Amino acid sequence: MDDNKLLPKLSQNLLEILDDEEYYDITIEVGNDPYVKIFRAHMVILSYRSPYLRRILSANKKKNDDTLTHIKLPNISPEIFQIILRYIYGGRLFFEELDTFDVIKVLSAASELYLQELITYLQFFLIENKTDWMEQNFDFVHQTSFENDAFSELQKYCTDLISKEPDKIFKSQNFSSIPEKLLVSIVQNDNLQMDEIQVWEHVIKWGTAQNPELPSDVENYSDDNFNTLKNTLRQCIPFVRFYNLTSKEFLDRVLPYDQILPKELYKDLLKTFLSLSDPNSKPINKSKPRITKGSNFGVVRSAKRKAKSGRRIIDKFDSVYGSRVEEFYD
Known part of the structure; x- marks a missing residue:
């Protein structure tokens, strides 16, 4: 029974x-x-x-x-x-x-x-x-x-x-309103299964969303605009693994925002990526890689x-x- x-x-x-x-x-x-x-x-x-x-x-x-x-x-x-x-x-x-x-x-x-x-x-x-x-x-x-x-x-x-x-967070309708603390925790995650260039682009997207007065095209940024974005992303940028980018990704997508990067970091990045002969190559042993999206999880x-x-x-x-x-x- x-x-x-x-x-x-x-x-x-x-x-x-x-x-x-x-x-x-x-x-x-x-x-x-x-x-x-x-x-x-x-x-x-x-x-x-x-x-x-x-x-x-x-x-x-x-x-x-x-x-x-x-x-x-x-x-x-x-x-x-x-x-x-x-x-x-x-x-x-x-x-x-x-x-x-x-x-x-x-x-x-x-x-x-x-x-x-x-x-x-x-x-x-x-x-x-x-x-x-x-x-x-x-x-x-x-x-x-x-x-x-x-x-x-x-x-x-x-x-x-x-x-x-992470796409489910980055591409959600509420992504732009997540707090800075959560964004930092995402960006610094060693196991983040996302290409680094996507991480960078989402960081920029979040930063510009916090400052709707910024021009839509970075080419039209003034020095004050860059300072505003730099201050907004001050806690996030140290955790972006720029050395995991290809030379082309750095030159095309990061270089336009050079003024928001710390000066010493920018100088070293520029020197590193300009020394690469292949635009699709990445620096070797310069940064800890993240888990790739190919991981079966x-x-x-x-x-x-x-x-x-x-x-x-x-x-x-x-x-x-x-x-x-x-x-x-x-």
Whole structure:
């Protein structure tokens, strides 16, 4: 007999307990003014399901008085906490009215409450089913994942995407608005699978997008225009591997921007590339090469491999609790 078949009924009964208005022994104030909501709950369930809440409730218990326990969670919105609370009681997720931004809010709330099972589940859910959305909102996903050590799977996803399919970031509609810190992390990546001339062109594209007043043609740049672009790209240029360019690429695509390069670097680059007899040749042993695009990798394949274990987590989660979230898949 499959004992797991008995669990959906238990899940439903626990959710009914959550809705019961008689036996609760704790109130939880969630959100900030003017968006505050009071939830009723049961200490024993919260303590066993959330290590974070267990610590808070243990501290309240030591007061040993007869007043109803009341705690505050100002960092979580009432809408998100409602979803979290139903998961805590019934092991079920209700995504019907959520967009992907809200799923990440649930993930952040799960991290605050130390709900490790839910943290793992949601990361694999996003990797398996929301890759298009995450590519389009990469800056947000990257920033969120690296602000929290618990989001290790999302961090791996972001690192793989930067390394193995940088075109998906460079050619996205939001590329020009990514922060400087993210651009620098991409450009300095040793495993960036992109030709160096493309790296340079995307750096220039990003820099000019930050300064829409610049002329569209570099031939029309004034000294002030070059200084503006130089200051914008000051943190990025040191990580461009100019010595991985061919002589022709340097002369045709970099030389027009000579004024934004540090003087000593420019002098050495000019001397190096002018000494090459073949315009399609590159300097030897002058710079560490990047992994070429010919490497047989891909972030989708990599993410799917990592997500196989995640698929098992999702399947087990759903089969145990009888709760499917397929309607939320694209």
